[in-house]
Amino acid sequence: MELMRLGEPGQERPVAKEGEKYFDLRGITADIDGGFLANDGIAKAREAVKAGLPEVEDAASLRIGAPVARPGAVLCIGQNYAAHAAESGDAPPSVPILFFKHPNTVVGAFDHVVIPPGAEKVDWEVELAVVIGKRASYLESPEKALDYVAGYAVSNDVSERAFQVEHSGGQWSKGKCCPTFNPLGPALVPADEVGDPQQLRLRSAVNGETRQDSNTSDMIFSVAYIIWHLSQYLVLEPGDIINTGTPQGVAISGKFPYLREGDRMEISIEKLGRQEQKLVSYTKQ
Structure with a gap:
């Protein structure tokens, strides 16, 4: 699994990529940031993907943003x-x-x-x-x-x-x-x-x-x-x-x-x- 943020600057959505499929993580987090990572976000994303999440059908057409939002340093x-x-x-x-x-x-x-x-x-x-x-x-x-x-x-x-x-x-x-x-x-x-x-x-x-x-x-x-x-x-x-x-x-x-x-x-x-x-x-x- 890889974590990505797709969309225009300031409007990126958090996504988990598994193989060739992209899954929308907005059901478990607003973004991939320090708070998400500190609260076992990666483990939760894996569990959510296994449980079933909606796919991002237009992923290939979306801009790829930085995978971490608002780094503190x-x-x-x-x-x-x-x-x-x-x-x-x-x-x-x-x-x-x-x-x-x-x-x-x-x-x-x-x-x-x-x-x-x-x-x-x-x-x-x-x-x-x-x-x-x-x-x-x-x-x-x-x-x-x-x-x-x-x-x-x-x-x-x-x-x-x-x-x-x-x-x-x-x-x-x-x-x-x-x-x-x-x-x-x-x-x-x-x-x-x-x-x-x-x-x-x-x-x-x-x-x-x-x-x-x-x-x-x-x-x-x-x-x-x-x-x-x-x-x-x-x-x-x-x-x-x-x-x-x-x-x-x-x-x-x-x-x-x-x-x-x-x-x-x-x-x-x-x-x-x-x-x-x-x-x-x-x-x-």
Whole structure:
């Protein structure tokens, strides 16, 4: 089973996908959010699907929204693959590097990504997203950390490198927080259906040409370690998203051109699906 949200922005309906069928979850929840996840929502959705729910007959024609509504926080781990750190010109970090994205960066897996005014260095980053399922604070060890995961999703940590580095003032978030800079999904896949999060192939392409092709086994800090580590400094709440870092093969390496209007990014992770976005220029509303 996968959890999805289908419909236009602000009007998404919660859906459970089982095989090729889509089931309407509005009988058990108004949305897929932190409250739903904290209250055994995934187990309840499974039970409801088995008991019988109405199918969403027009699912194929509906926009795919982000699979988690209104995340309270989007926490990101920088340079968590050694080869990516090297291509950025830095030594591998000795502790996880934390930065934040504004939650309103999160959009659907196939929504357009908007190039902000003045941007010259827009970059792609395929990442494994962890969705927190229950409150995590001061965990005793990494061994129990995965118990706090609701599921996983594909994330594209879009970045504007000039904003991130040259305009930063020492922090990275200016280059990470532009609207639409975090396509998420297409689905939230429950943790028990994914298995080991350190054995997933992840890939990206631009205009059909491969950019990244790696595996989460190459992470410097594992998903479990990241959750445990973060819990020593902040409280992780249900519905929070953790972007766990990107492998080598991004534009900041100098090996590839930065993104331009009309380019298309394709992002995928084994067991979690694929997403695709077109780059469009900002238009004043």
